Amino acid sequence: MGILSGFLCLLCFCLLTVKAVTRKFGFPQADAFLMKLHKPLSAALLILLPVHLFFTLPLVKTRHFSVYLAGAAVLLSFVLLITLCHICKDKRRRLTWHRFFTCLMLSGIVFHIAAYYMDYAAYRAAVADIHLSGIDFSHISDGTYTGAYDAGYIYAEVQVTLTDGSISGIMLLSHENERGTAAEEVLAVITDTQNLPVDAVTGATCSSLVLQKAVENALTGGISHE
Numbered sequence: 001m002g003i004l005s006g007f008l009c010l011l012c013f014c015l016l017t018v019k020a021v022t023r024k025f026g027f028p029q030a031d032a033f034l035m036k037l038h039k040p041l042s043a044a045l046l047i048l049l050p051v052h053l054f055f056t057l058p059l060v061k062t063r064h065f066s067v068y069l070a071g072a073a074v075l076l077s078f079v080l081l082i083t084l085c086h087i088c089k090d091k092r093r094r095l096t097w098h099r100f101f102t103c104l105m106l107s108g109i110v111f112h113i114a115a116y117y118m119d120y121a122a123y124r125a126a127v128a129d130i131h132l133s134g135i136d137f138s139h140i141s142d143g144t145y146t147g148a149y150d151a152g153y154i155y156a157e158v159q160v161t162l163t164d165g166s167i168s169g170i171m172l173l174s175h176e177n178e179r180g181t182a183a184e185e186v187l188a189v190i191t192d193t194q195n196l197p198v199d200a201v202t203g204a205t206c207s208s209l210v211l212q213k214a215v216e217n218a219l220t221g222g223i224s225h226e
Contacts, residue, residue: 002059005052012045013109017102046082049075062153062176064119070112077104123152130209132197135219138165146173147218149210154180156207156214158187167191170215180207190215 019034021027053075060068081101088094130151140162148157157174160167170187177183183204190196196215200208 002052002055005048005055009045009048009052010109012041012048013105016041016045017106042082045078049078059153059178062155062178064115064122064152066115067112067119070108070115074105074108074112077101077108081105119152123154126151127154127206127209130213132209132212132216135196135216137162137167137194137219140165140219145218147214147216147221148174149213149217151206151210153178154207154210156211158211158214158218160215160218162219166194172211175207175211177207177210180204180210183207183211186211187215 015034015037019031019038022031022034053071056063056068056071078101081098084097084101085094088097130149142162142164144159144161146157146159148155155174155176156172159171159173161169161171167190170191172184172187175181175184181204183201184207185201186198186208189198190212196219197212
């Protein structure tokens with residue numbers, strides 16, 4: 001819903017701003033039509049922006065702060081635009097405020113989208129950088145080890161217990177993800193098969209890789225709690 005509400009916000013903003021183009025270049029019919037939509041679209045955008053924030057706020061730990069900073073700037077600019085345009089009686093000044101905050105919104109939207117795609121690219125690079133190698137558990141001292149891996153959008157921390165040269169249990173301490181909860185099955189598969197790596201869970205490949213990398217990090221360089 002976060003992506004869908006974001007696209008709807010962008011669509012409303014584009015329809016609101018295209019009115020300036022129809023008026024400037026002389027498209028009276030299109031301008032009149034968009035003028036009728038101006039208030040409904042403004043109301044829709046005023047509703048959709050908080051909705052978008054509501055659905056994306058739970059992901060704040062897995063997103064770069066600049067994504068939320070830009071989004072907050074867009075919301076604040078729009079609220080100020082509506083407020084000042086309603087309380088300002090001078091038509092000329094009202095138009096000035098309208099243009100000013102519209103430009104602020106446009107800048108915020110551009111920065112918001114750019115920050116999101118840069119953040120997403122960094123996440124994909126972190127997942128692509130995951131390389132899992134086989135581990136001989138018998139060469140590792142018995143004990144409990146803690147390890148983690150952070151791929152940006154997905155973070156996992158696990159506690160692995162070794163007994164008599166084999167994994168006797170894996171405790172999931174943290175798994176921040178969007179739709180990758182099903183991937184947590186790999187921890188049981190690792191314990192049952194005593195293998196690492198194992199096949200990824202269908203539909204949760206990235207989380208499967210991050211969880212396995214957290215286990216590998218625990219066993220190869222994690223904190224021991226013997």
